[in-house]
Amino acid sequence: MSSFDYSEKIPNNVNLADDRTLKRALEQWQPNFLSWWDDMGPDGSQNFDVYLRTAVSVDPQGWAQFAHVKMPDYRWGIFLNPAEQNRKIHFGDHQGEDAWQDVPGEYRANLRRIIVTQGDTEPASVEQQRHLGLTAPSMYDLRNLFQVNVEEGRHLWAMVYLLHKYFGRDGREEGEALLERRSGQQDNPRILQAFNEPTPDWLSFFMFTYFTDRDGKFQLCALAESSFDPLARTTKFMLTEEAHHMFVGESGVSRVIQRTVQVMNELKTDDPARLRAAGVIDLPTVQRYLNFHFSVTIDLFGADESSNAATFYSTGLKGRFEEGKRQDDHLLKGQTYRVMQAHGGALVEKDVPMLNALNEVLRDDYIKDSVAGVERWNKVIEKAGIPFRLKTPHKAFHRNIGGLAGLKVSPEGRVLNEAEWAAGVNQWLPSAEDRAFVASLMGRVVEPGKFAHWIAPPVMGINRQPVDFEYIRFN
Numbered sequence: 001m002s003s004f005d006y007s008e009k010i011p012n013n014v015n016l017a018d019d020r021t022l023k024r025a026l027e028q029w030q031p032n033f034l035s036w037w038d039d040m041g042p043d044g045s046q047n048f049d050v051y052l053r054t055a056v057s058v059d060p061q062g063w064a065q066f067a068h069v070k071m072p073d074y075r076w077g078i079f080l081n082p083a084e085q086n087r088k089i090h091f092g093d094h095q096g097e098d099a100w101q102d103v104p105g106e107y108r109a110n111l112r113r114i115i116v117t118q119g120d121t122e123p124a125s126v127e128q129q130r131h132l133g134l135t136a137p138s139m140y141d142l143r144n145l146f147q148v149n150v151e152e153g154r155h156l157w158a159m160v161y162l163l164h165k166y167f168g169r170d171g172r173e174e175g176e177a178l179l180e181r182r183s184g185q186q187d188n189p190r191i192l193q194a195f196n197e198p199t200p201d202w203l204s205f206f207m208f209t210y211f212t213d214r215d216g217k218f219q220l221c222a223l224a225e226s227s228f229d230p231l232a233r234t235t236k237f238m239l240t241e242e243a244h245h246m247f248v249g250e251s252g253v254s255r256v257i258q259r260t261v262q263v264m265n266e267l268k269t270d271d272p273a274r275l276r277a278a279g280v281i282d283l284p285t286v287q288r289y290l291n292f293h294f295s296v297t298i299d300l301f302g303a304d305e306s307s308n309a310a311t312f313y314s315t316g317l318k319g320r321f322e323e324g325k326r327q328d329d330h331l332l333k334g335q336t337y338r339v340m341q342a343h344g345g346a347l348v349e350k351d352v353p354m355l356n357a358l359n360e361v362l363r364d365d366y367i368k369d370s371v372a373g374v375e376r377w378n379k380v381i382e383k384a385g386i387p388f389r390l391k392t393p394h395k396a397f398h399r400n401i402g403g404l405a406g407l408k409v410s411p412e413g414r415v416l417n418e419a420e421w422a423a424g425v426n427q428w429l430p431s432a433e434d435r436a437f438v439a440s441l442m443g444r445v446v447e448p449g450k451f452a453h454w455i456a457p458p459v460m461g462i463n464r465q466p467v468d469f470e471y472i473r474f475n
Contacts, residue, residue, distance in 0.1 A: 004056060004077060011077030013058065014161070025164050026078075029175055033156070036179045037072060041126060042133045042149055046072055049473040050146045051462065053244075055079055055154075058237055066463045068473060074150045078161040080233040089227040091323050091330035092316040099229040103166050107315055110308075111228060112167050114317060116174050117191055118219060119159030120181065122152045124195035125208070127183035132205055135442035137452035141202070143462065143471035144248045148209065151241045158234045166230065193400070194296045201438045202455075203256060203281060207293035210249030210373060215300045217242050218321055218366045225319025250373050251458060256281055257377055258456040261384035270388070276437055279453045283381070283388050285438070288430045290390060291411055294370065295398035301363040303402035304339040310355035320358065321365045337361060340396060341403040345415055347396055359402075367395060398429065446472070 004011045009027060016023050049068040056065050058081050087099040103111055126149050136142035163171035181188050184196045194212060199205050220242060223235040260280045264270055272282035312318040337357035338349040371392055378389050394413035396404045408421040411428050445452045449468025461467045
């Protein structure tokens with residue numbers, strides 16, 4: 001079934017009507033989800049009519065429709081890519097066997113852990129972004145924020161469906177816990193630290209959706225290889241929606257840069273103080289925000305050496321990014337990979353078993369992908385004739401997980417002592433003054449076609465609508 005039944009209380013393409021026990025359990029979870037959305041979803045937005053994209057099928061040629069809808073009425077649902085006939089496991093110790101349609105008992109705990117960790121990130125980012133609508137730089141940007149939010153809610157539904165259907169009472173309890181944790185809460189925080197960081201302003205939001213949602217892309221791609229077929233099918237469809245989130249981030253930062261270089265050329269200056277006085281975000285501040293979000297995000301891939309990563313791969317639970325395109329035996333036994341560690345005050349590389357280095361393999365794939373987007377931002381700067389380049393910092397910079405955790409390293413990769421780090425940190429990471437300045441720019445602009453002074457308009461609107469289209473109706 002490729003199209004979705006929207007007459008159902010819970011829209012789905014998984015024949016939910018045929019499983020009364022599951023349907024009843026999810027219908028009991030649904031009001032708790034809506035209560036969480038009311039408490040922790042976008043602040044003060046419940047009665048807005050928002051021009052939202054809603055999935056209507058899993059056909060990549062025409063999978064979504066656009067219409068104005070109130071966010072609490074958004075039709076969150078359960079959507080899986082079509083099953084692949086006779087799908088085989090294509091990596092790990094079970095290579096060549098039929099993909100699993102149910103959870104093998106011996107892998108139950110690990111699969112549940114993977115699904116819960118992924119599921120926890122989805123409501124966390126909604127919570128992190130809860131207040132951003134109050135300082136939106138335009139109606140266009142406000143609508144994009146809300147689209148990201150409802151799709152993160154949809155991705156939570158995707159993981160909760162798997163927990164309820166395949167993990168019994170344990171799964172139902174985990175589904176409840178996903179609504180009970182809170183981003184940044186001391187007593188019951190979200191599982192991964194990056195999802196407990198505040199997202200206080202729109203430059204942070206754009207960096208988050210560029211860097212941290214890109215981590216989501218790589219984690220989902222690795223899970224889309226899973227031998228557990230329902231997880232693979234679920235994450236493949238989530239990736240279709242995730243692409244928009246990264247677009248919001250990449251285009252958002254690009255538009256910030258575009259406005260800044262325009263004012264630099266108008267004033268004929270690169271002096272950060274003069275540019276701030278003119279109401280735009282200077283490029284060194286953009287670089288510091290980039291350094292922070294990049295370094296926090298690459299920690300999400302976990303320790304550089306991990307027996308869990310080896311287990312998840314060998315047992316077929318989680319593959320590599322684009323596993324099917326790799327030219328090796330997909331077993332990786334006896335193969336090695338170079339990881340970085342500190343030794344004698346310097347950074348050195350050592351060979352470790354590749355199975356234990358799979359977090360690092362995924363992190364390195366992510367870094368290559370991230371650098372490509374940063375280069376697209378540099379093209380905006382080059383086009384304006386400005387001699388400045390943004391760059392991702394060294395992967396040992398500002399790390400808090402794995403063998404590099406807590407090491408003092410400059411963005412260029414030089415190991416520092418405490419005094420050197422203290423002297424340079426405000427040049428490398430956003431200072432309290434930087435954050436206060438960016439916060440001072442965050443006034444709400446919501447008249448159609450109008451944009452805050454610090455950001456350029458987009459080249460085109462959403463779904464072929466004009467930029468000044470009424471994306472949100474404030475009722």
